[in-house]
Amino acid sequence: MPIPPESFRALDDVINRLAAESVLAQSGRDDGLVPSYSLLGDLRELCAAEPLLLEPLVAMHVALEKLLDTAHPFDDATLGKLRSLVEWLPTAVDALRIGAVPPPPPGKAAVAAATAAANSEASEADHAAAADVLLTLNLEENQELLSEFYGEAVDHLQQIEAALLVLDHEPENPEALNSIFRSFHTIKGNAGFLGLVPMHTLAHEVESLLDLARNHKLKLNAAIITEILRSRDALQALTQQVAKALEKGQLPTQIISVSHLIRAVHRLSESPAGGLQAEAPAPPAPVAEKFVEVPLPPEPSAVLPPVPVAAEPVTAHGAAPGPAPVAPFPAPAPAASATIAKVASGGTVRVNTEKLDSLMDVVGELVIVQSQLLETARHHNDVTGSPLQRNVAQLSRITKELQHTAMSLRMIPIKQSFQKMERLARDLARDFGKKVSFVTSGEDTELDRTVVEEIGDPLVHMVRNALDHGLEPPAERVAAGKPETGVLHLKAYHQGSNIVIELQDDGRGINPDKIYQKAIEKGLIAPGTTLAKEEILALVFAPGFSTAEKVTAVSGRGVGMDVVKRNIEKLRGKIEINSEVKRGSTFKVKLPLTMAIIDGLVVRVGEDRFILPSTSVQRALRPSRESVATVQGQGEVLDLRGRLVPIHRLHRRFGIPHQAENPWEGIVVIVEHSGKISALLVDEMVSKQEVVIKNLGAFMQGLPGVAGGAILGDGNIALILDPATLLQAA
Template identity: 65%
Template sequence: MRRKVRRGGGGGEGTAVSALAPQSTSSSSQSSSASSSPASAASSVRVNTEKLDSLMDVVGELVIVQSQLQESARGAVGGTAGGAAGGDGSPLTRNLAQLGRITKELQRTAMALRMVPIKPMFQRIGRVVRDLSRECDKRVRFTTSGDETEIDRTVVEEIVDPLVHMVRNAVDHGLEPSEARVAAGKDAVGKISLGAAHEGSTLVIELRDDGRGLDLEKILAKARKQGLVAGDARLAPEEITSLIFLPGFSTADKVTSVSGRGVGMDVVRRNIERLGGHITIESAAGAGSTFRIRLPLTTAIIDGLLVRVGPDHFILPSTSVRMALRPVRASLASIQAREGRREALDHRGKILPLHRLHRRFGIVDAVEDPTAGIVVIVENGDRAYALLVDELVNKQEVVVKNLGGFLQNLPGAAGVAGGAILGDGNIALILDPASLYAA
């Protein structure tokens, strides 16, 4: 696994959508076309997306070379951090600092060129809601916010299908018929809202409806019937809610053109996690549900925690790392799993599965005693586990490289999202916390 690489030198207005008034969706598209004035067209230029990808690749190479230069500078002053990054006042230090600033600015510019407004996707979802309201014979008011929020174009292409599936569920399962809503004291017109906003380097997409909410009793009963949950198991509400993400799980009683087609929320979550994101649910009986998706703004460059296991290095996305600690003997425990007893960690009263990276990837000469190593607490959505590593190295920004066919013969490949070239020329695997230990 250790290889050396040598290198040379805003918010949109709400749009009502219903089976009775489908024409109301046209207002947003009209305003959009009106804003495309000749003046704005003259100040822009069309660029092939392949050229943008090439630019991002070159910027990525620059980030790698900068990291290698900093590593070489540290070695030149005896391996201390003071020479290259500590501000010793030498010309080398000043030049490296200037290179770092220029690289950062170029990186931000290149990433900005890949960003596109989320509004066209929201408009597409609006048309889906309009068609579904007719098909399901339900009156629906669809509103959006944060239409001008921008996201990496590759991410927006991948998130459309999961959102369409979630909207189908909201219209078909979530919203009640008008008669039932009126009888429950609600507005006859159901409401679905879709919003987007930036939170740091993360995009948050929120889908909300004011329907019946998740039927926890029905979900639990169906899970028991399918053998997914033991008959005597006691589950907390959030644990029952998470059952809808199990493969093949569905509460649909019949197959229609809208739902019950075998493509469930497990596919939605898997697609979101493949992008480095996660999804959470909040639901209240009779009040509706809120699905919240968190995604990285770009998948080209990530902030990561570099860890060492034996002689090898791995990178964990910083967005999934909650904390790291050196465990004490008293915190080590075990839990019963399908395959038998499993190691666990008692962390602040919560029992977390404890996994060993060296076993997953067949690494020798790694720490065996958890109290002699470091445990990283990893969270992804509503799931959390503890990961045993030998050492925390540092936090750094890395360029994600597609490893392609290299992963086919790699033990544990299912938990790898890509690779990164480190400053010393070694390759580190970027781990996917969601699929690394899906169980």
């Protein structure tokens, strides 16, 4: 019985939907597998009366069922047969519609081959699935060995990522390739010795793939490098489980799946010819789809990199179907390859970070005692050049040298964070279909370990926003007369006792008028409010503020820049924005070099002394009587070069006695916070000096306006002020 005429329209519709799924499907991924299987089932029902159509449909349906039963993604053979079937079906249906004989279906042998391939790969899937087990950690017997393994694994994982980013530009670089091979080989051997099955199995597969590349049987390309990066991320997540067990004694409870990575790497190893197609981009599959991120514990023996940024699934909205073009990154500096092996080179000793913190505390106490001795010597000996003064001066020099040495032990290069941003930009550029040239400079700049760890999250949000909102798609850039490839420049440099991190893009820039209107809509400012450009741009840091037209998995919810500002202020830093419409934007972050010592301005109010961080102070002046006025609804203000600045009296904030009743009798300190400037009235400016920060304890924790305390040279205590919370409370 032929197909009824009324069924042809439904048949055409199902074939068109199946064609769309086959176009979007990619080898190595299961996207579209379930919809294709369902649509083939519908076609079987519609073509039940036509054997010429039914037979190839049944064979293809069975082949996809095999893949689903074994939890296997599309492979090249099966996907090719599906697309051949989709190309043949419209011609066959058109022939049947007019009563003609349809052309012969795709070869039965080809469909059978696809079925056989699915069966053969099922055994491979079973082997890979055997690696999806919990890490078995015998802490009682192996705690010391696991500590050593963890420390080595952290170094090797850093080295792997650095070398892979070099190979992304120089696929033939033998030094980088050998470095990665050695790292995976070491991880494999150590994991096998300790019985860490998932890590051993995955590292073994990647090592085999890299061995083919070393022997010139496989040419590395973007697809292969992406798979190795994903494998490295999985190994890092497993390493974090080891860290958590060592730190808190909690054995792993979450299975981190590695079977999908083992199968992908194994397929690349078995098909060296496929690796020669350097033009074929890799499907952007985020690792987080396959494993659960583990919170980062304090490291027992080394600095552990944060969870990979790929752990948050990223989807490109509005992008054209099919794989996005690979973003062309600039070649690394000539010294980049030479620094790959530098991570593990040189005579180094692994030291527990708690010991470093303890050393810093002791050195801080020594600095305080040295200051007190110096003050005592000045009061009890007036003879210049006396033995006591000479000895105290010598002690001061030794103490200062010891202090700088102790600080340097905590200092690490910011290169580690910059490397993660390069990886993030690489992944997001592929997902967004944008061409980006990511440039870094000053990555060897050193700063406190705590600062390096805390700055990672703000940098992630800033890079995401720059790629999503800042840089335009290639077509839009060309239409605006710009190069097709956008430039994202991340740099770090020293400025006085601070470090400055800048992120600059040449994208569309930030429109102040759009920010202003959006702020009025959200009720952040009242209509008609007069704001300077800097104050308008600072509104992007307000909680929940976003100008995105739609929310994506990457940005648009208005929480990213709020996190940036909050984390930077927690580090006693500040952030500034400079932007020009259609020219680009620059985000400048200024941070202290260390969290243990602060460079501050010591001021006096009555008998009490306070310390203001130098990063927040613009200037200090004694105002004239004419420059001070009282404005209705605002209180006292200072006319600072035509700009009215509110005056806050520090003695009122803390309820303490004071001497200067009128502003022109005291000193006004101009401080900046969140893009706004204010004036603090104090009695006297004492000095500018470096002081050791002391925690005030739980009783005064979270006190608005106070960031900590310090012991001055005369033994008295001074509070370190936090201008942002101080003025907000006022």
